[in-house]
Amino acid sequence: MTIPDPASRLDREVIAMRVAREFRDGDVVNLGIGIPTLCSDFVPPGVQLLYHSESGVLNCGPLADEADGDIDLINAGGQFLQAVPGMSFFDSAEAFAMIRGGHIDLTVLGALQVSARGDLANWFLPSRGVGNVGGAMDLAVGAKRVIVAMEHSDREGDSKIVSECTFPLTAMRCVSLIVTDVAVFEVTGRNRGLWLIEVAPGWDADAVGSVTAADFAVSDELKEIELL
Amino acid sequence: MTIPDPASRLDREVIAMRVAREFRDGDVVNLGIGIPTLCSDFVPPGVQLLYHSESGVLNCGPLADEADGDIDLINAGGQFLQAVPGMSFFDSAEAFAMIRGGHIDLTVLGALQVSARGDLANWFLPSRGVGNVGGAMDLAVGAKRVIVAMEHSDREGDSKIVSECTFPLTAMRCVSLIVTDVAVFEVTGRNRGLWLIEVAPGWDADAVGSVTAADFAVSDELKEIELL
Amino acid sequence: MPIDKTVPTFEEAVADIPDGATVFIGGFGGAGGMPHRLMLALRDLGSKSLTIAGNTAGIAVPTGFGWPAGEEPIDHAILVENGQIAKVIASFPVSGSVSRKNAFELAFERGEIELEVVPQGTLVERMRAAGAGIPAFYTPTGAGTDLAAGKETREFDGIECVLETALRADFALIRGAVADRLGNITYSGTSRSFNVAMAAAAEITISEVDEIVEPGEIDPERVDTPAIYVDRVVARGAQGKGSR
Amino acid sequence: MPIDKTVPTFEEAVADIPDGATVFIGGFGGAGGMPHRLMLALRDLGSKSLTIAGNTAGIAVPTGFGWPAGEEPIDHAILVENGQIAKVIASFPVSGSVSRKNAFELAFERGEIELEVVPQGTLVERMRAAGAGIPAFYTPTGAGTDLAAGKETREFDGIECVLETALRADFALIRGAVADRLGNITYSGTSRSFNVAMAAAAEITISEVDEIVEPGEIDPERVDTPAIYVDRVVARGAQGKGSR
Numbered sequence: 001m002t003i004p005d006p007a008s009r010l011d012r013e014v015i016a017m018r019v020a021r022e023f024r025d026g027d028v029v030n031l032g033i034g035i036p037t038l039c040s041d042f043v044p045p046g047v048q049l050l051y052h053s054e055s056g057v058l059n060c061g062p063l064a065d066e067a068d069g070d071i072d073l074i075n076a077g078g079q080f081l082q083a084v085p086g087m088s089f090f091d092s093a094e095a096f097a098m099i100r101g102g103h104i105d106l107t108v109l110g111a112l113q114v115s116a117r118g119d120l121a122n123w124f125l126p127s128r129g130v131g132n133v134g135g136a137m138d139l140a141v142g143a144k145r146v147i148v149a150m151e152h153s154d155r156e157g158d159s160k161i162v163s164e165c166t167f168p169l170t171a172m173r174c175v176s177l178i179v180t181d182v183a184v185f186e187v188t189g190r191n192r193g194l195w196l197i198e199v200a201p202g203w204d205a206d207a208v209g210s211v212t213a214a215d216f217a218v219s220d221e222l223k224e225i226e227l228l
Numbered sequence: 229m230t231i232p233d234p235a236s237r238l239d240r241e242v243i244a245m246r247v248a249r250e251f252r253d254g255d256v257v258n259l260g261i262g263i264p265t266l267c268s269d270f271v272p273p274g275v276q277l278l279y280h281s282e283s284g285v286l287n288c289g290p291l292a293d294e295a296d297g298d299i300d301l302i303n304a305g306g307q308f309l310q311a312v313p314g315m316s317f318f319d320s321a322e323a324f325a326m327i328r329g330g331h332i333d334l335t336v337l338g339a340l341q342v343s344a345r346g347d348l349a350n351w352f353l354p355s356r357g358v359g360n361v362g363g364a365m366d367l368a369v370g371a372k373r374v375i376v377a378m379e380h381s382d383r384e385g386d387s388k389i390v391s392e393c394t395f396p397l398t399a400m401r402c403v404s405l406i407v408t409d410v411a412v413f414e415v416t417g418r419n420r421g422l423w424l425i426e427v428a429p430g431w432d433a434d435a436v437g438s439v440t441a442a443d444f445a446v447s448d449e450l451k452e453i454e455l456l
Numbered sequence: 457m458p459i460d461k462t463v464p465t466f467e468e469a470v471a472d473i474p475d476g477a478t479v480f481i482g483g484f485g486g487a488g489g490m491p492h493r494l495m496l497a498l499r500d501l502g503s504k505s506l507t508i509a510g511n512t513a514g515i516a517v518p519t520g521f522g523w524p525a526g527e528e529p530i531d532h533a534i535l536v537e538n539g540q541i542a543k544v545i546a547s548f549p550v551s552g553s554v555s556r557k558n559a560f561e562l563a564f565e566r567g568e569i570e571l572e573v574v575p576q577g578t579l580v581e582r583m584r585a586a587g588a589g590i591p592a593f594y595t596p597t598g599a600g601t602d603l604a605a606g607k608e609t610r611e612f613d614g615i616e617c618v619l620e621t622a623l624r625a626d627f628a629l630i631r632g633a634v635a636d637r638l639g640n641i642t643y644s645g646t647s648r649s650f651n652v653a654m655a656a657a658a659e660i661t662i663s664e665v666d667e668i669v670e671p672g673e674i675d676p677e678r679v680d681t682p683a684i685y686v687d688r689v690v691a692r693g694a695q696g697k698g699s700r
Numbered sequence: 701m702p703i704d705k706t707v708p709t710f711e712e713a714v715a716d717i718p719d720g721a722t723v724f725i726g727g728f729g730g731a732g733g734m735p736h737r738l739m740l741a742l743r744d745l746g747s748k749s750l751t752i753a754g755n756t757a758g759i760a761v762p763t764g765f766g767w768p769a770g771e772e773p774i775d776h777a778i779l780v781e782n783g784q785i786a787k788v789i790a791s792f793p794v795s796g797s798v799s800r801k802n803a804f805e806l807a808f809e810r811g812e813i814e815l816e817v818v819p820q821g822t823l824v825e826r827m828r829a830a831g832a833g834i835p836a837f838y839t840p841t842g843a844g845t846d847l848a849a850g851k852e853t854r855e856f857d858g859i860e861c862v863l864e865t866a867l868r869a870d871f872a873l874i875r876g877a878v879a880d881r882l883g884n885i886t887y888s889g890t891s892r893s894f895n896v897a898m899a900a901a902a903e904i905t906i907s908e909v910d911e912i913v914e915p916g917e918i919d920p921e922r923v924d925t926p927a928i929y930v931d932r933v934v935a936r937g938a939q940g941k942g943s944r
Binding site: 033053054055056057066067069070071072073074077078079080089090091092093096099100124125128129130131132133134135136137138141142168169170171172 | 728729730731732733755759764765766767768769791792793794796798805808809815817818819820821822824825827828839840841842843844845846847877887888889890891892893894895896897924941942943
């Protein structure tokens with residue numbers, strides 16, 4: 001077993017690139033703030049997505065230049081958007097009916113912790129004592145598929161993949177794929193468990209295990225993360 | 229006691245005229261089919277109403293000529309409407325959110341039976357074995373005020389005002405005013421009971437009692453129906 | 457590939473509706489907002505034992521409800537008369553006139569079709585709940601009446617309420633005025649009716665429209681049913697706006 | 701008399717909001733759809749012990765969330781800093797940045813304000829329920845989390861759901877683009893946000909708009925908040941569309 005140098009961890013853009021391989025033509029996608037937002041830069045050729053935003057817009061387009069910002073055209077992160085053909089606007093009740101009613105094919109979210117069963121904790125940092133839930137719980141429960149895109153370890157170097165979340169939960173058993181800067185796990189099976197399917201260059205299953213605070217099974221077809 | 233000649237019963241138009249005296253300036257009003265529809269012809273001077281229709285239109289205007297009928301502009305009775313300034317269109321969920329959410333100030337409905345407590349039966353004729361509930365239950369429960377406008381007796385001459393409804397109910401304890409072709413009753417009091425407040429010309433309390441299958445109290449200020 | 461939900465013919469649009477499916481049929485009762493051509497195609501397809509849900513089960517011929525004078529309605533009756541309907545869920549299932557029965561009422565009297573009557577507001581709210589991920593809600597409408605028989609009740613603020621559950625369908629047949637190829641739909645006037653709630657509450661939503669345009673040709677402020685809810689759009693072509 | 705819901709000044713529009721009232725404040729978080737002038741008037745009125753409900757409790761200064769570059773937001777902070785708020789109900793109450801706290805968070809740390817955090821979708825659905833006459837509904841959102849602590853739960857189709865109740869207010873302060881004198885309101889783009897659900901869920905709904913026009917000047921297909929939900933409209937006048 002070799003634990004690679006921390007420098008061998010993947011960049012945020014590469015995590016996003018790997019997640020973007022999960023996009024299917026025609027998917028309705030909601031991207032969280034942070035690494036998830038970057039995924040839109042790496043949509044595979046031939047794939048057209050409909051982006052949904054909780055701010056009340058479907059098929060929203062790229063960011064506007066700051067100087068062209070229209071206060072009546074923002075995304076869920078408060079960024080100004082360009083108008084694009086085929087958009088539609090609606091109120092918050094409709095925006096969340098779309099999420100909660102199972103109409104979002106895929107959401108990509110950041111996380112503070114993900115458990116081996118796919119429990120997600122991403123809204124409340126106990127040290128702050130107060131937090132913003134925003135639409136996180138609605139998305140985690142309502143989207144057909146939830147992918148977590150995050151760094152594998154937190155700033156203290158502790159694993160963000162854990163046996164049981166110690167931070168307050170966003171939703172139980174909701175995550176189906178975890179893409180980090182060292183590995184890709186599926187959350188699968190009747191009892192829901194982690195299944196290591198890909199590793200970053202220079203990493204192997206043992207090395208991933210040494211930085212992961214949860215048990216996982218290793219795919220017979222374990223391979224290096226493919227980005228194309 | 230004199231029971232007046234049946235011919236002395238009020239016309240449908242006169243019932244509607246009496247009901248229209250209940251309209252207040254700015255009221256949002258939903259009128260049922262039949263006598264209630266006629267009320268719009270007798271709105272007092274200086275009173276502007278916003279008419280609501282379950283078909284999905286607010287502030288709807290008068291009927292259109294048949295030849296000008298637009299299939300996309302109908303009322304709840306399937307009649308074609310004229311377009312008027314200040315209308316708005318919405319779907320059925322919103323149309324009924326307005327009704328069920330308590331946003332209709334006044335609805336005027338027909339009835340098969342009304343009980344002394346203000347229970348309403350107006351959707352199901354047992355002899356037919358099947359019936360149209362339409363929006364009747366929603367209106368009876370949701371409107372701030374429910375007025376029944378009807379003939380006092382059915383075709384067999386039986387009282388439509390009864391101690392207990394024998395026909396299937398539309399809603400319990402919902403009616404606050406009953407205007408018939410012989411009398412006007414309020415439904416009032418902690419235990420909800422009938423209070424005779426007006427009679428048609430030629431009628432008195434005893435005469436009304438002789439055609440009414442429910443007990444009622446008589447107002448000290450009982451008077452002849454006022455139409456102006 | 458640019459997303460394109462256009463289906464060239466009504467026949468193809470409904471081709472996978474199987475026997476036993478639950479199908480929403482849009483509109484309010486009149487000709488506006490009613491998917492006539494989709495219903496004709498479903499009649500021609502011949503799927504049996506369908507459950508249909510919507511405001512009506514067809515209107516009597518000719519009662520004139522929301523139909524141009526002298527036109528014989530194309531509505532639920534064509535499916536009823538073709539023996540395709542096992543169950544109706546509706547608020548206004550029979551003719552407004554006792555003496556002029558619609559096809560549904562005649563079939564109901566013969567014991568051929570099951571009926572569930574639902575208050576109009578509860579019916580559309582049950583569809584809206586299905587589309588919005590709400591499995592059940594409480595409403596005072598219907599409390600104490602035969603239509604709440606057997607249903608759970610509970611008091612809120614001293615008012616008896618009925619527990620009503622989400623109503624989904626396998627297919628929704630709806631009708632809009634204009635769609636774009638992405639599946640955004642805009643309606644005209646009172647023709648939104650049940651179409652909007654149904655679109656979000658069905659597994660597969662198929663919309664008949666007067667016209668299909670390119671994305672961007674519908675004002676984004678005028679989209680009443682966003683593309684997320686729509687699977688197939690099919691144009692009436694030469695028929696355009698109309699009641700046939 | 702022709703119905704006319706116009707109020708000439710912001711001061712008059714909010715004059716009857718008493719101490720202890722529950723007040724919805726519209727918008728999503730950015731400048732669009734946020735009733736700035738109504739909030740300023742409520743600040744000047746000085747009502748105390750208010751409960752405010754909405755998506756945020758103000759944003760940090762200056763985080764740029766939905767605000768033109770360099771502009772200092774006019775938002776909930778002006779009420780918080782004036783000591784008028786007893787309780788906040790919100791999904792996004794604090795700044796997105798741990799290091800740049802908003803006025804609410806500072807007051808919360810000092811123990812001056814009570815907080816109820818509600819998932820964004822549940823929050824708007826609770827308002828929508830209040831407007832639509834639904835006393836309570838079930839949702840899977842929040843099940844098994846701290847935000848469902850103490851709430852009734854029940855399984856539907858094997859999924860644990862939380863019972864959530866309607867959320868009403870005494871007043872809603874909302875913002876639209878254009879109103880007519882009857883109270884019909886149309887919005888622009890993403891500024892519908894919470895305004896639409898709030899308008900229907902408050903006893904008194906007051907809308908700040910860029911412009912007030914005569915009935916008929918708003919396309920009836922473009923009315924997003926029908927007049928039935930609106931009690932007062934007040935125009936921004938020379939300020940027109942803008943963030944101040």
